[in-house]
Amino acid sequence: MTRKESGNVPDQMQRQHALASFLNGNSVPDSGTSGMRLEVRPHYGYLNLRGDPDDERFLQAVQQKLGHSLPGVPNTFTSADHTVFWLGPDEWLLSTALGREKEIAGQLAKNLAGHCYSLVDVTGGQLLIRLSGEHVRGVLAKGCTLDLHPRIFKVGQCAQTTLAKTSMLIALIDDTPTFDIVLRRSFAEYAARWLQHSTRI
Amino acid sequence: MLLINCPWCGPRDESEFGYGGEADIARPANPDALTDEEWADYLFMRKNPRGLHREQWVHEHGCRRWFVLERDTVTYEITDAT
Numbered sequence: 001m002t003r004k005e006s007g008n009v010p011d012q013m014q015r016q017h018a019l020a021s022f023l024n025g026n027s028v029p030d031s032g033t034s035g036m037r038l039e040v041r042p043h044y045g046y047l048n049l050r051g052d053p054d055d056e057r058f059l060q061a062v063q064q065k066l067g068h069s070l071p072g073v074p075n076t077f078t079s080a081d082h083t084v085f086w087l088g089p090d091e092w093l094l095s096t097a098l099g100r101e102k103e104i105a106g107q108l109a110k111n112l113a114g115h116c117y118s119l120v121d122v123t124g125g126q127l128l129i130r131l132s133g134e135h136v137r138g139v140l141a142k143g144c145t146l147d148l149h150p151r152i153f154k155v156g157q158c159a160q161t162t163l164a165k166t167s168m169l170i171a172l173i174d175d176t177p178t179f180d181i182v183l184r185r186s187f188a189e190y191a192a193r194w195l196q197h198s199t200r201i
Numbered sequence: 202m203l204l205i206n207c208p209w210c211g212p213r214d215e216s217e218f219g220y221g222g223e224a225d226i227a228r229p230a231n232p233d234a235l236t237d238e239e240w241a242d243y244l245f246m247r248k249n250p251r252g253l254h255r256e257q258w259v260h261e262h263g264c265r266r267w268f269v270l271e272r273d274t275v276t277y278e279i280t281d282a283t
């Protein structure tokens with residue numbers, strides 16, 4: 001077999017987020033009509049970091065670069081320059097402005113040289129949707145088994161769970177309420193359609 | 202539907218978990234030294250009790266950690282999560 005030279009591959013592939021075409025052809029829920037606003041926020045880069053939470057040197061090496069410590073309390077997140085979500089006892093998701101993740105990954109790798117760790121750029125695999133408004137909890141309750149009552153799920157908490165059978169990371173940002181949900185790219189349109197459908201009265 | 206207490210995440214719906222079968226089954230240190238019956242016993246034979254059962258679960262859609270809990274196979278009551 002010989003490799004065929006292809007003359008028509010564009011030099012620069014157009015990078016689109018997973019809901020670009022969905023947003024073109026659909027009206028997304030907003031607070032006026034459905035009591036819930038849906039906002040696609042594709043402008044984040046993501047790094048998945050794993051390491052030993054009991055290793056002080058590991059924690060310090062990370063903190064030195066990020067400017068704040070990794071959340072040690074399960075199912076919480078911390079925000080400063082970047083946002084860091086607790087995913088597991090030795091696993092975190094860092095989100096930052098799209099494009100910055102490469103520089104952060106490079107410097108983290110430098111700081112962590114000699115440690116046992118894993119650092120993976122997962123930017124291409126995630127999409128964040130922001131849901132806000134008075135009806136968000138009611139809409140989510142249709143497809144999420146987590147108890148999102150304000151007495152139970154508070155600002156600063158996050159959780160990996162499911163939304164209508166697809167995996168999501170959900171975080172409560174403020175008491176509006178505003179929830180950020182991070183979805184797998186390949187399931188983003190499915191989830192968006194489900195959310196759109198579920199806001200219908 | 203079971204409500205399962207993940208040691209890290211607290212009570213979560215059963216749909217977030219995967220089941221890993223009977224707990225405390227150790228792989229024989231030297232498989233070559235076993236008879237076929239002993240090896241088959243390790244691979245295939247399980248207790249399947251009526252009553253308390255120690256079993257492995259994984260929090261698949263959550264923190265992805267494995268843990269052991271004790272469940273009553275008659276009442277489905279989960280009595281212990283370690």
Ligand SMILES: [Zn+2]
Pocket residue numbers: 207208209210211260263264265266
């Ligand atoms: Zn868990």
